[in-house]
Amino acid sequence: MFENLSEKLQRVFKNLRGEGKLSAENMEAALREIRVALLEADVHFRVVKQLIENVKLKAMGAEVLTALSPSQQVVKIVREEMVKILGSHQSKLRMANEPPTVMLIVGLQGSGKTTSAGKLARWLSKNGHSPILVSVDVYRPAARKQLSVIARDIRLPVYEGSAEETTPVELARGARREAMQTGKDVVLVDTAGRLHIDEQLMRELSSLKETLAPTEILFVADAMTGQDAVKSADEFHKQLGITGVVLTKMDGDARGGGALSIRHVTGQPLKFVGTGEKFDALEPFHPDRVVSRILGMGDVLSFIEKVEETIDQKKAEEMQRKLIDNEFTLQDFRDQLKQLSKLGSMESILGMMPQVGPLKGLKDAKVDEKEFTRVVAIIDSMTHKERANHMIINGSRRRRIARGSGTSVQEVNQLLKQYAQARKMMKTFSGGFMGKRLGKLKLPFFGGQP
Numbered sequence: 001m002f003e004n005l006s007e008k009l010q011r012v013f014k015n016l017r018g019e020g021k022l023s024a025e026n027m028e029a030a031l032r033e034i035r036v037a038l039l040e041a042d043v044h045f046r047v048v049k050q051l052i053e054n055v056k057l058k059a060m061g062a063e064v065l066t067a068l069s070p071s072q073q074v075v076k077i078v079r080e081e082m083v084k085i086l087g088s089h090q091s092k093l094r095m096a097n098e099p100p101t102v103m104l105i106v107g108l109q110g111s112g113k114t115t116s117a118g119k120l121a122r123w124l125s126k127n128g129h130s131p132i133l134v135s136v137d138v139y140r141p142a143a144r145k146q147l148s149v150i151a152r153d154i155r156l157p158v159y160e161g162s163a164e165e166t167t168p169v170e171l172a173r174g175a176r177r178e179a180m181q182t183g184k185d186v187v188l189v190d191t192a193g194r195l196h197i198d199e200q201l202m203r204e205l206s207s208l209k210e211t212l213a214p215t216e217i218l219f220v221a222d223a224m225t226g227q228d229a230v231k232s233a234d235e236f237h238k239q240l241g242i243t244g245v246v247l248t249k250m251d252g253d254a255r256g257g258g259a260l261s262i263r264h265v266t267g268q269p270l271k272f273v274g275t276g277e278k279f280d281a282l283e284p285f286h287p288d289r290v291v292s293r294i295l296g297m298g299d300v301l302s303f304i305e306k307v308e309e310t311i312d313q314k315k316a317e318e319m320q321r322k323l324i325d326n327e328f329t330l331q332d333f334r335d336q337l338k339q340l341s342k343l344g345s346m347e348s349i350l351g352m353m354p355q356v357g358p359l360k361g362l363k364d365a366k367v368d369e370k371e372f373t374r375v376v377a378i379i380d381s382m383t384h385k386e387r388a389n390h391m392i393i394n395g396s397r398r399r400r401i402a403r404g405s406g407t408s409v410q411e412v413n414q415l416l417k418q419y420a421q422a423r424k425m426m427k428t429f430s431g432g433f434m435g436k437r438l439g440k441l442k443l444p445f446f447g448g449q450p
């Protein structure tokens with residue numbers, strides 16, 4: 001899935017990695033390449049256009065997190081915009097308030113409706129439901145037989161119908177009655193396929209929709225047909241009103257464009273993707289995970305996520321004000337250390353930082369993780385008064401703190417010295433180059449000393 005697109009996008013990001021900052025020119029070039037990569041992956045041109053426009057606007061805007069390098073910034077923006085286009089969260093199947101829930105499975109011939117009906121039944125039963133299957137294909141007895149065979153394979157019930165039930169609506173009603181009598185909570189209705197969308201098919205599906213009031217009308221599309229899958233989904237939606245899409249055969253050499261276009265073009269979410277002929281080859285569609293997979297930059301993405309999660313903007317601003325007013329206390333020092341340690345190992349953080357200006361060479365700075373813990377322990381052993389004003393920490397207080405934290409007086413002395421240095425260092429940083437460069441992310445402390 002998406003290997004080609006993923007490779008191409010990663011090449012764009014790699015090319016940007018050497019750049020010191022984002023400029024109109026290098027951004028323009030990167031956007032051009034991203035555009036081509038998306039179009040080649042068969043993403044709908046309208047989707048590409050929208051995405052590129054949004055990325056451009058954002059990249060040029062002031063919203064950029066200056067703690068990230070140019071290529072990281074572009075990855076971040078592209079990721080956000082892709083997720084937005086795919087729908088920011090997973091679209092779950094909707095259940096009726098009163099069981100049984102009815103789900104119609106519709107689509108063109110050979111798209112994978114019957115197989116997907118089986119897969120969905122299996123998935124539902126693994127997720128706390130008890131489904132029953134029914135085929136309403138009254139034209140091909142073999143089609144109904146196919147579903148019965150599948151049901152037997154996955155050991156789930158199928159409604160076979162009676163001799164009097166000759167229309168799709170009658171069969172589906174029979175299945176719903178059976179569900180109520182046997183306590184099944186979901187009826188999956190596998191419908192007949194057509195080569196093309198025709199009036200008769202739409203009439204039949206509309207009457208099923210009217211009589212059964214399904215909570216889901218799932219359009220099954222074959223990813224191998226590329227843009228045609230998107231087009232027919234759109235067509236079905238206009239004529240029938242679908243509630244979601246199941247995109248099958250994503251295991252093939254489909255370029256994935258359909259998956260990236262359906263939501264934007266039809267306004268309806270992609271709910272599942274089929275990734276093989278076996279009955280467990282069905283995955284709920286998670287936009288954010290798929291985007292991460294496409295961008296394939298686990299380390300950068302998780303760093304970006306961590307920065308976003310960990311750095312509380314308000315707190316950072318408050319901290320900065322305190323620094324400038326010289327109110328940065330031991331308690332603040334401790335809080336900052338705690339926040340930093342949440343980001344993970346100091347070395348891995350430095351490794352992910354853009355290596356420019358005064359930060360150059362920091363990557364190799366040796367950072368003792370135990371030092372962090374010790375420092376926090378020492379500060380935790382201080383009273384509130386001491387934390388607010390380090391000037392009162394005299395000899396006897398130092399001895400008490402050392403005892404309380406299981407350290408030595410020397411270590412307490414050292415910490416107080418480091419704190420004084422950090423205060424000085426941060427004051428310099430906050431106004432100067434680092435202040436601008438790091439923006440929201442302030443690095444207070446590179447515990448260098450042994």
Ligand SMILES: Nc1nc2c(ncn2[C@@H]2O[C@H](COP(=O)(O)OP(=O)(O)OP(=O)(O)O)[C@@H](O)[C@H]2O)c(=O)[nH]1
Nearest residue numbers: 109110111112113114115193248249274275276277
């Ligand atoms: N590789 C792969 N094959 C699939 C997938 N889903 C379905 N197929 C295959 O596609 C073919 C058609 O599947 P069906 O489920 O019979 O399609 P249908 O939409 O019910 O077809 P009609 O009822 O004739 O309209 C079968 O050979 C399936 O095994 C998938 O996710 N991956």
Ligand SMILES: [Mg+2]
Nearest residue numbers: 113114115143
């Ligand atoms: Mg079928």
